[in-house]
Amino acid sequence: MPVLPASGAAMTALLSAAGITLRHGQNAVLENVSLEITAGEIVTIVGPNGSGKSSLLRVLIGALTPQAGTVTRKAGLKIGYVPQxxxxxxxxxxxxxxxxxxxxxxxxxxxxxxxxxxxxxxxxxxxxxxxxxxxxxxxxxxxxxxxKPDVLMLDEATQGLDQPGSAQFYRQIEEVRRDLGCAILMVSHELHVVMSASDRVICLNGHVCCEGTPDVVSAAPAYRELFGTGTGGALALYRHEHDHHHHHEDAQ
Amino acid sequence: MLDDFMFRAGLAALGVAMAAGVLGCFVVWRRMAYFGDATAHAAVLGVAMALMFGWSIFAGVGLVALTMAVLIYGLTGRGQSVDTILGVLSHGALATGLVAVTLIPGQRIDLDAYLFGDVLTVTRMDVAIIWGGAALVMGVLWAHWTALLTATLNPDLASASGINPRREHLILTLLLAAVVAVAIKVVGALLITALLIIPAAAARGFARTPEQMAGLAAALGAISAVSGLRVAVMLDTPVGPTIVCVAAGLFGVGTGVVKLRSVGV
Known part of the structure; x- marks a missing residue:
């Protein structure tokens, strides 16, 4: 399974989560989830309904306390949160x-x-x-x-918008990143629109299934198992050029 | 002037009504009306305890209201529907209080005074305690205003900004207990929630921001208190219920005005 390592240890993480396990009663919502966000990158968490995407975000902002695992924030980290x-x-x-x-x-x-x-x-x-x-x-x-956040977190921010509306919204997010230089962590189910705008995609289904650049993730068997192959074409359709190089630095 | 019982009654009613008006906005925004009821009803049990052990009424009511408020706060933290349990606690506390009051040996107690208030008998000391409590409530609300507002709007938004929404909820809970304690002599256990909710509800239609609503609720509370007292003396009616009647009247007029404005009159 082509899984890229999370951003290199040399990059200082703004925010990292290690071994997060979250349960609601008997149900495990998140199982040993780890992730890292470094300055200026756009990371998208995709996953089917009930895969724990929103819960993960709420753990990261401190609204939910996981049963196991730790969330580490850079000292003085400012989070901008856009709730679902x-x-x-x-x-x-x-x-x-x-x-x-x-x-x-x-x-x-x-x-x-x-x-x-x-x-x-x-x-x-x-x-x-x-x-x-x-x-x-x-x-x-x-x-x-x-x-003036260091990390902007958006939870299904385009819910209720039509497709042109949400595509426009995500273009605005890219502009925000360009102008403010903040890292962006998004949760979405709109695979094609979101993935084309991301440096890195984390595919979540209670645990991290696979992780990497949009191309790598959309080719990953675990991703295709979850979402089918149909979205591969949509990804190409919405693909557009990035004018920055974060994922080349991050991935190795 | 403090020798005049009418003046003392007016001051006491004014202090309680203004603090309740502002705090009442949070009760309305957070839909805590039933929560307020349960805390206020527990006050009767506090009265019984105060009489039994020879404490001051404020202390007995404050203690029991605080216990009740913290108990409910603990229960609401578990994420289950608390409607039923609030009903049980609210009426359980009221009934226990009513029974306990009659069991106190050697005393015939004017229960009405605690159920509906008896503001005409407040002493200088009472007025001082009421204004102290009201000032404390207003001061804490002032200091925590933005955090309380953010947590009320959306707990996750508060968390992301480093505000602990549970802590802010606890603060509101404690303030509610404080208002119940100082309001018992003015409007009585059964009508405290009215003083919290009605001025805030009446202010809603005329306010564009939370601050305007809080200010207006305090003003409407004050108007209700002063004119309610005057009307009660004039008509020889009980003061607490009369104050609430005036507040309800203001709410009715306000709602009418807002309706007329919305259809362009």
């Missing part, structure tokens, strides 16, 4: 501008800049509950960017 869903109770009034002030107040210029980067400058004075699905996700992205 954010339900704002209708009893809570919340303008977009005020939302961007959580958890820290930001000045209005910075807030407008973040909305611009996320592509929704017109929403500043709207109520969060009045936004469309796409606008909402972009506001979540803008908020995550305001913390």
């Amino acid at each position: 869903k954010l339900h704002i109770d209708p009893t809570m009034p919340m303008t977009v501008r005020r939302f961007l002030d959580l958890p820290k107040r930001v000045d209005t210029d910075a807030a407008m800049q973040a909305l611009m980067t996320a592509g929704v400058p017109e929403t500043a004075n709207r109520q969060m509950t009045q936004l469309s699905g796409g606008q909402f996700q972009r506001v979540l992205l803008a908020r995550a960017l305001l913390g």
Whole structure:
């Protein structure tokens, strides 16, 4: 099975998880999962429903405590988190501008800049509950960017967007990485769109099935067993040139 | 002025209503109404204990409300539906309290005073304790405002920002117990939740941010307290329920105004 080693030890990891095992009652959700994220790379976790993708992300941000294993963060690591869903109770009034002030107040210029980067400058004075699905996700992205994160984590960030919408969203993510230089860890089930935008893909199904560049993973037997061969063609279709060289440095 | 019982009653009602108004926003946002009920109902048991052991009412109620609040906090941490268990605890505590009060030897107790409040009899000391408690609640809310708000919005978002959402939940729980303790003499165990929820609910339609809602809820609480007291004295009705009636009236008017505005009148 063509499994690339995780990023070389020489690269300093921003965030690493070692031997994570997480159980909900009797069910093992994650089994001995290890991964590492180094500065500036885009890593995508793919896997079928119930494969523990979201749980893994929640372990990494500290919302879930695993039964075994450790999460190591670089000192002072700032995480920007875009959750899968954010339900704002209708009893809570919340303008977009005020939302961007959580958890820290930001000045209005910075807030407008973040909305611009996320592509929704017109929403500043709207109520969060009045936004469309796409606008909402972009506001979540803008908020995550305001913390100047070292790692941006997106959990199924394009849920509810149509395919052109999510393709556009991921292009924006690449721009964010280019402009801010932060590492990006995404969880997604939209294989073709996501994989073409990633430096490294981790295929998860309770454990790490395989890991490597998109080409390597999509050719891996374990991946094909999970997702079939059909997505190989889709990957080629959406493939576009990267103007950077992270995966060449990372892989050996 | 503090010699005037009306002035003392007004001050006591004002302090409780404002603190409850602000804290009540979190109760509404987090859907903790039943949680508030259970904590408040436990207060009757606290009254019984205070009378039995000769403690101050505030101490007895505070202790039992705190115990109840922490108990519920522990149960909600396990991720199971707590609706039923809250119902059991809430009414179990209320019934136990009612029975316990009648078992206290050698005393005939005016139970109504603890169920519906008796603000006209508050002493200077009571007023001092009520304002101390209200100031403590407001101060903690002020200091933790952003963390509480983030944790209320989404626990994972809070975790990712280094805020422990469970800790913030515990803080709200303790504040709730504190409000119950200071509110028992003003509105009584049965109507404390009303003072938490109604001003916040009335403020919702007029607020664009959480801060506006909290400020407005405190103001509406204050208006309800002062005018409720006046109306009660005028009509010779019980003060606690009258305050809640005024608050409910404000809610009704507010809801009407919002409805009319939304259809463009």
